Amino acid sequence: MVLVSSFLSGLCIAFGATVYLMCMSYGSEYRFLGAFLFGIGLFTIIHFGFWLYTGKVGKLLDNKPKYILDLIVCLAGNFLGVATVAGLMLLTRQADTLRTIATPIVEAKQDDAPYSLFINAIFCGVMIYLAVVGHDFCPYPLGKVLFAFLPIMLFIIVGFEHCVANLAYYMYAGSYSWQGVLNFIIMILGNAVGSVSFDGLIKLVIKLGINQKKAKTEDIKKNDEDLIQ
Numbered sequence: 001m002v003l004v005s006s007f008l009s010g011l012c013i014a015f016g017a018t019v020y021l022m023c024m025s026y027g028s029e030y031r032f033l034g035a036f037l038f039g040i041g042l043f044t045i046i047h048f049g050f051w052l053y054t055g056k057v058g059k060l061l062d063n064k065p066k067y068i069l070d071l072i073v074c075l076a077g078n079f080l081g082v083a084t085v086a087g088l089m090l091l092t093r094q095a096d097t098l099r100t101i102a103t104p105i106v107e108a109k110q111d112d113a114p115y116s117l118f119i120n121a122i123f124c125g126v127m128i129y130l131a132v133v134g135h136d137f138c139p140y141p142l143g144k145v146l147f148a149f150l151p152i153m154l155f156i157i158v159g160f161e162h163c164v165a166n167l168a169y170y171m172y173a174g175s176y177s178w179q180g181v182l183n184f185i186i187m188i189l190g191n192a193v194g195s196v197s198f199d200g201l202i203k204l205v206i207k208l209g210i211n212q213k214k215a216k217t218e219d220i221k222k223n224d225e226d227l228i229q
Contacts, residue, residue, distance in 0.1 A: 002070050002074055003077045004077070006074040007077040007078075007084075008045075009045050009050040009077070009164075010077060010081015010082040010085075010164065011081040011082075011085055013041050013052065013081070013082060013164050013165050014082040014085030016039070016041030016165065017041075017082075017168035018085065018086075018089060018168065019034060019037045019038065020037065020156065021097075021098050021101045022094065022097065025097045025100070035156035038165075039149035039153060042055075046132060046136075046148055051074045052128075052164065053075045053078050053188075054125060054128040054162060054163065054164060054191045056071060057196060058129040058196060058198070058199045060192070061199055061203065075163075075164075078164045079167055082164060082167045082168050082171070085168070089172070090172065098172040099172055101172075102169045103174075105173070106169050106170055106173035107173075109169075110175065118187075119190070120160045120161040121162075121186065121193075122190045122197075123158075123194060124155045124162050124191055125193065125197075127152065128151065129194070129198050131149075131151040131152055134148075162191065166184070167184070
């Protein structure tokens with residue numbers, strides 16, 4: 001079930017990455033449109049409850065250690081889905097355009113320092129966490145849509161590193177190397193650190209808020225007892 005669901009997520013992310021590249025091919029002024037359309041992929045994933053690594057890894061603290069195995073299967077399924085779309089698109093008339101736009105994007109990632117990739121991956125993890133959890137918690141339909149799209153637009157425009165989407169760029173650019181493998185490991189870990197850390201901080205804030213509320217309630221109760229006496 002996890003593998004099939006994650007495969008479908010990979011398809012969605014690949015479609016998002018592909019439409020972003022095609023928009024960029026029309027000119028840099030279409031970058032914002034491409035960033036917006038990329039969000040349709042994640043919106044679909046959230047709506048149908050598909051498994052996306054960067055969305056599910058943020059729930060690591062809520063699950064038992066065996067959940068890590070599910071995440072590994074999820075990541076494999078995501079990569080398989082992306083590879084399927086990218087591999088088929090490379091057989092189409094859009095292949096040259098996708099290759100032309102993706103190549104400088106990938107070259108920038110290959111030339112980047114490991115710590116830079118890691119930091120960008122951490123921030124991407126935070127953005128995906130905000131998109132998924134924000135969508136789930138927001139009670140208003142418009143708010144759900146905004147949470148699903150705006151963090152995605154932010155990470156695309158800024159250039160944060162999404163390990164699943166990046167596979168599409170690497171495949172379109174025809175970039176296969178051990179340096180690329182190392183970069184993906186860094187991005188996978190960075191996405192996890194960002195999402196899990198942000199989830200932990202939110203849990204800490206909620207816990208402190210509950211403790212403060214409980215302490216305030218106890219103070220009020222004590223004051224009432226003192227007045228009665």
